[in-house]
Amino acid sequence: MKYFLSDSRLSNRFTARERSKLLTGLQDIKHYIDNDTIDDDDKKYLMEANYFNRFSGVVKTLDDISIFDNKIRLQGMKRSLYNKLRDWGRGRKGIPTGLISKNINTVYNDKQQCYELVDVSDDNKKPNIEHIIPISLFVEMTIQDYISGRWNFDEKKDFVTKDSNIEDFYSLQILTTIVTREENLLLEKIKNQMYKKFVNPYTGQPDARKIVEEMSQGYHYKEAKISFHNEVMSLPKQTLAFNETPEGIKELMGKRKFTPRKQNHDFW
DSSP: OOOOTTTTGGGGGGOOOHHHHHHHHHHHHHHHHTSSSOHHHHHHHHHHHHHTTTTTTTTOOOGGOOGGGGGHHHHHHHHHHHHHHTTOOOGGGGGEEEEETSSSSSETTTTTTTTOOOOOOOOSSSSEESSSSHHHHHHHHHHHHHHSSEEEOOOOEEEEEEEETHHHHHGGGGGGEEEHHHHHHHHHHHHHHHHSSOOOTTTBBOEEEEEEEEHHHHHHHTTTTBBSSSSOOTTOOOOOOOTTTHHHEEEEOOOOOOOOOOOOOTTT
């Protein structure tokens, strides 16, 4: 039996609960878009449409309903997946990559053999956990991917896709870095600019997949001129996913160096 997300480079980092949340979230999207679940507004639309069309012989059915015409149901669908994904990782903090902005001061704790963040009084310099891919953007991408036929569920309720890399690509949304609050705000501004720059010419809507692809290669960090310490930094109680981090993000470290762990020579 093939398990969901088993093709992901991060497959060994997901708990059964996390895999289930994403899987049921995708099932929700399918149900909403396929009109397996409708609300009273949709029923009212059908009733009124068929009343006014009763002399024309045109009968409206569930196939004529679009969730994108029902703002309440549309937001419900997006919120359903968003809420399932926002608590992934230890303490809802995603999976750390070990990448920390150069504008954040750190100190190495020899005893624990890990780094610690230095406290600062300036709010703009305080550290913020930053998802490389915003969860809200990931939600938009999965919706667009379903509509374009990239994924579905078969009659056995198994996840199926034409894209062999989709499970790996979807797992990137859980990876995080640490930047300053000031940098976080700048990244938000750049993200909004990207929504306007990368537009699907056929729909006129932001091309979520294109934006995610650009972000996974560090486009927004580069635009914000953010660079990371040239050392992979593990904070207390962290298990990093640096090796699984996209190369475009790693490039922002510059020339890497590594801190050798101290060796005990008690026998000397």
